[in-house]
Amino acid sequence: MPENPVSQSVNPVIQSVWTRPRRPKREQPTLSRDVIVAEAVKLLDEEGAAALSMRRLGTRLNAGATSMYSHVASKDELIELVVDHIYGEMEVPGPDAARDWRTAAARCANGIRSTILRHPWIAPMLGEVGVSLGPNSMRLTEGMLAMLEEAGFDLEQADHVVRILFAYVMGMTTSEAAWLTMLARSGQSQEDWTRKVWPAVEQATRDYPHLRRRYTAQEGGRSNEVLVDNFGYGLDWVLDGLQARLDRG
Amino acid sequence: MPENPVSQSVNPVIQSVWTRPRRPKREQPTLSRDVIVAEAVKLLDEEGAAALSMRRLGTRLNAGATSMYSHVASKDELIELVVDHIYGEMEVPGPDAARDWRTAAARCANGIRSTILRHPWIAPMLGEVGVSLGPNSMRLTEGMLAMLEEAGFDLEQADHVVRILFAYVMGMTTSEAAWLTMLARSGQSQEDWTRKVWPAVEQATRDYPHLRRRYTAQEGGRSNEVLVDNFGYGLDWVLDGLQARLDRG
DNA sequence: GCGGGGTTGCGAACAGTGTACGCACATCGT
DNA sequence: ACGATGTGCGTACACTGTTCGCAACCCCGC
Numbered sequence: 242m243p244e245n246p247v248s249q250s251v252n253p254v255i256q257s258v259w260t261r262p263r264r265p266k267r268e269q270p271t272l273s274r275d276v277i278v279a280e281a282v283k284l285l286d287e288e289g290a291a292a293l294s295m296r297r298l299g300t301r302l303n304a305g306a307t308s309m310y311s312h313v314a315s316k317d318e319l320i321e322l323v324v325d326h327i328y329g330e331m332e333v334p335g336p337d338a339a340r341d342w343r344t345a346a347a348r349c350a351n352g353i354r355s356t357i358l359r360h361p362w363i364a365p366m367l368g369e370v371g372v373s374l375g376p377n378s379m380r381l382t383e384g385m386l387a388m389l390e391e392a393g394f395d396l397e398q399a400d401h402v403v404r405i406l407f408a409y410v411m412g413m414t415t416s417e418a419a420w421l422t423m424l425a426r427s428g429q430s431q432e433d434w435t436r437k438v439w440p441a442v443e444q445a446t447r448d449y450p451h452l453r454r455r456y457t458a459q460e461g462g463r464s465n466e467v468l469v470d471n472f473g474y475g476l477d478w479v480l481d482g483l484q485a486r487l488d489r490g
Numbered sequence: 491m492p493e494n495p496v497s498q499s500v501n502p503v504i505q506s507v508w509t510r511p512r513r514p515k516r517e518q519p520t521l522s523r524d525v526i527v528a529e530a531v532k533l534l535d536e537e538g539a540a541a542l543s544m545r546r547l548g549t550r551l552n553a554g555a556t557s558m559y560s561h562v563a564s565k566d567e568l569i570e571l572v573v574d575h576i577y578g579e580m581e582v583p584g585p586d587a588a589r590d591w592r593t594a595a596a597r598c599a600n601g602i603r604s605t606i607l608r609h610p611w612i613a614p615m616l617g618e619v620g621v622s623l624g625p626n627s628m629r630l631t632e633g634m635l636a637m638l639e640e641a642g643f644d645l646e647q648a649d650h651v652v653r654i655l656f657a658y659v660m661g662m663t664t665s666e667a668a669w670l671t672m673l674a675r676s677g678q679s680q681e682d683w684t685r686k687v688w689p690a691v692e693q694a695t696r697d698y699p700h701l702r703r704r705y706t707a708q709e710g711g712r713s714n715e716v717l718v719d720n721f722g723y724g725l726d727w728v729l730d731g732l733q734a735r736l737d738r739g
Numbered sequence: 740g741c742g743g744g745g746t747t748g749c750g751a752a753c754a755g756t757g758t759a760c761g762c763a764c765a766t767c768g769t
Numbered sequence: 770a771c772g773a774t775g776t777g778c779g780t781a782c783a784c785t786g787t788t789c790g791c792a793a794c795c796c797c798g799c
Binding site for chain 1: 747749
């Protein structure tokens, strides 16, 4: 029988138009921006930035490779949405936080830091996306600006402060996130990894005594508390400067 | 005459073994790590990060697509080399800078900033590469550490300071670089671009009065001086905190 | 009822990617 | 003179993002 040349795709032997399984009924639009973005975040959390491809995302959603393009214009746009989704996880300073703006700012900074460390793949994306008009990112800066103005800064000062604060947090957290992702990619523990590259470090620091002393001092990698302390120090310095500026008028 | 089909792959008709042009004589090894990295930097400067592909790089070097793999293990490794090459453009504080560590640190920070802004594509790469053992990156941190210890900080403090300072500089400069690259990609001037997206901004800031006031206040984008001032403020704050810590012991 | 827009899903196809493999050749140490 | 070594490169493979056109479904006006 049937060399039926109707073959319309993978399997050249097609039984008949009548026996061919109909496409599964569409109960309701299964795809939407929200579920796409949510699944992308899940994929990124589980497998990292390199694993995000439209095809993989599609199969995870039981969808075809190109089915997302009705809801999202391009992969870059998807990434912008993902970034704003993560902004949405960050805590916004409430309106009454101006009473103690200093702890409110520190709290917000720490919140941003831990959000990024929960999704370390976001750090390079933040560098590529830059300033965005996403609603969540705007909510965050709006909250910050409002709090600072309430606390006595004028518009320009508050603008500077927000920029400086965010820059510090992003810079500090980006390097922590890079360390985390490299560790995750190697699949080893901190101790294993440092033990493994130790000879290379020793050889590379041959001509750099201070660096060598630094590495030997903190052998086995920085512990989490050390990192938090380090983050807190710099944050305090920035907030000190901020306070001085506020007192000065 | 000279339809000399130099290629034997594209054109299946091969005249003869004898008439086939011999491969051009190799005068001397034309490829090396250095020329590859240098050309990669040039390509990145001219066309941005998205344009860097092994094939394009190869053709720019009059080489085949895969000829670089004798000198460079992978594209990721090439990027690490490129990053360290850029580190090499940054000014390292000299040994006598400890006399006035504050201006030395500020000078170094400004140097890092302007180097990054000269190569804005590097910002996301710094986020992906993280800490590296490249010689130039080590020279820089070694110089910083040495200067700070000379100035009176102990090892641990100097470590903190370097990390905090770099974090601030990277964070601040990354957002500036992102703005620059987006501008370059759109091919428009600051004014054109802001004018063009203004309605979108106006609509997006409907519910965010502080943000809207901020945008309207600095309409037409931040000028260069404003950016430098902004960078300098935060830097001063960080250095103030640093100074206080030094005075306290 | 019953068309017909408009939207959503998707298979195929296209141009372009990083890179593994193996062959041709040049160079060099013996 | 001859193998060992290392460099250049054509080919090939598995993927990538994205376009296009077609099929199926929804809803809305008749």
